[in-house]
Amino acid sequence: MSIFIRNILIFNWCCIYWLACNTQKVNTSIINQENNQAVVVDTTAHQEELERQQLQLAGLKTFVESTSFSAVISNILIETKSDRGEDFHIVKAQVEQLFRGTTDEYIEFELYTEPGESVYFDKRVLIFLCQQNEQLFWAGTGSVFPATEVFITQAKNTVEKLPDSSASFCD
Secondary structure: HHHHHHHHHHHHHHHHHHHHHHHHOOEEEEEEEOOOOEEEHHHHHHHHHHHHHHHHHHHHHHHHHHHOEEEEEEEEOOEEEEEEEEEEEEEEEEEEEEEOOOOOEEEEEEEEEEEOOOOOOOOOEEEEEEEEEEEEEEEOOEEEEEOOOHHHHHHHHHHHHHOOOOOOOOO
């Protein structure tokens, strides 16, 4: 294949890919230059993932602003007990990175649920809790996020801009 034709194919591939990525709800195929086979690019799923991540980042910002404790935790252990028609879960975890609040190397807090409702955390998460003195307590559904670079960076940047007194979910 001549260099001229190859460059035209590369240019066409770039144009198709750019259009696919910048047009919502479009799936397209592109030619893989190494093996000349068509590859389907699912830009719909990519766009939906970006939209979902933007909503999660907005929620994360709200939790940073509205809670008094935020950290990346790991080595999470959950012990479940039942009492008077409620389940309560004692959560113990190692603090990897603290953004807001005070703590030792490990934290412990209780989380209450309906009977039979399970509690699950990924291996490593970014969590937002309320803190009064040394006592930590659950801030509610939605206060746990993936401990990815994007979410950790958003948490750090938001904490840096906050006054110490903001924690409306915890009041």
